[in-house]
Amino acid sequence: xxxxxxxxxxxxxxxxxxxxxxxxxxxxxxxxxxxxxxxxxxxxxxxxxxxxxxxxxxxxxxxxxxxxxxxxxxxxxxxxxxxxxxxxxxxxxxxxxxxxxxxxxxxxxxxx
Amino acid sequence: xxxxxxxxxxxxxxxxxxxxxxxxxxxxxxxxxxxxxxxxxxxxxxxxxxxxxxxxxxxxxxxxxxxxxxxxxxxxxxxxxxxxxxxxxxxxxxxxxxxxxxxxxxxxxxxxxxx
Numbered sequence: 001x002x003x004x005x006x007x008x009x010x011x012x013x014x015x016x017x018x019x020x021x022x023x024x025x026x027x028x029x030x031x032x033x034x035x036x037x038x039x040x041x042x043x044x045x046x047x048x049x050x051x052x053x054x055x056x057x058x059x060x061x062x063x064x065x066x067x068x069x070x071x072x073x074x075x076x077x078x079x080x081x082x083x084x085x086x087x088x089x090x091x092x093x094x095x096x097x098x099x100x101x102x103x104x105x106x107x108x109x110x111x112x
Numbered sequence: 113x114x115x116x117x118x119x120x121x122x123x124x125x126x127x128x129x130x131x132x133x134x135x136x137x138x139x140x141x142x143x144x145x146x147x148x149x150x151x152x153x154x155x156x157x158x159x160x161x162x163x164x165x166x167x168x169x170x171x172x173x174x175x176x177x178x179x180x181x182x183x184x185x186x187x188x189x190x191x192x193x194x195x196x197x198x199x200x201x202x203x204x205x206x207x208x209x210x211x212x213x214x215x216x217x218x219x220x221x222x223x224x225x226x227x
Contacts, residue, residue: 004155042116042201042217043156050212090155097213098205100146103155 002026006091006104013081013111021076021107023091031094032074033101034058034066036087043090049074050097081111115139116204118218125225131189133221135202138183142204142216147176147187150199150220159200160187192225199223 007022025032030051035043045058049068063085065077074093078085088108092101117136125131135145143164148156162169162176162185169176175188189196202218 040121040219042219044217045215092155097211098144100158100161101215103157105153105155 004091004093004102004104006089006107008107009105010108011110013078013109015081015083015111017081018077018079019081021078021089021091021109023074023076023104024072025074025091025093025102026072027093027095027102028071029093029095029102030071031097031101032068033092033094034064034074034076035090035092036060036085037090037106038087046076046089078109083111085109086111114219115142116202116216116218118200118202118221120221121219122222122224125192125223127194127225127227128191131187131192131196131223131225133187133189133200133202133223135185135187135218136183137185137204137216139204139206139216140183141206143207144205144213145176145178145185146203146205146215147174148201148203149196150201156201189223192223194225194227197223197225 004025033048034046044060047066049055088106090106091104094101115138146161147159149159150156160174178185199220199222201220
């Protein structure tokens with residue numbers, strides 16, 4: 001029973017590099033979310049998707065892009081990594097927006 | 113502007129005693145509240161929720177109380193166990209256009225249950 005799977009778990013990037021954080025869920029959930037959590041802070045929504053082919057911005061979308069070509073996958077792309085993007089990134093999914101979200105274990109990203 | 117406030121960053125409780133975690137909110141349009149628990153190096157895990165039409169919801173050792181007039185909710189854990197040591201997040205949900213809802217998170221309270 002995998003739930004929400006995020007890869008990689010850790011990554012160090014140099015300033016200006018790009019990378020994609022992967023997220024896959026096997027619960028057939030329509031809704032998927034990307035959050036970032038900075039030290040001592042709560043979760044901030046980056047992007048979300050209400051279904052395949054549909055994405056929308058959250059509170060802090062600048063510097064990120066997403067796509068949702070399938071129900072299962074919701075990758076998050078950083079095009080030009082900046083030190084301010086050092087954070088822990090969580091992917092989540094839910095069957096509707098009114099039901100609790102299921103989270104992956106996170107990707108810890110450091111930009112040096 | 114923090115719409116969901118968890119004013120206690122940390123809480124320490126003896127095993128077997130009650131843990132009370134508090135959460136205040138400012139937006140009267142919030143109509144659904146959730147508590148999540150988070151262990152280090154793991155994602156948050158849903159714990160318990162409450163709709164604004166209720167004032168109490170109970171699930172085993174966990175009870176959430178909602179006081180709408182005070183815009184305050186609390187999570188009670190009785191009896192507390194060492195395995196309950198984690199960061200607890202309060203989150204509040206509000207309906208947007210269509211079927212969409214928005215979830216606002218508090219900053220979390222770190223609970224330590226001492227044997």
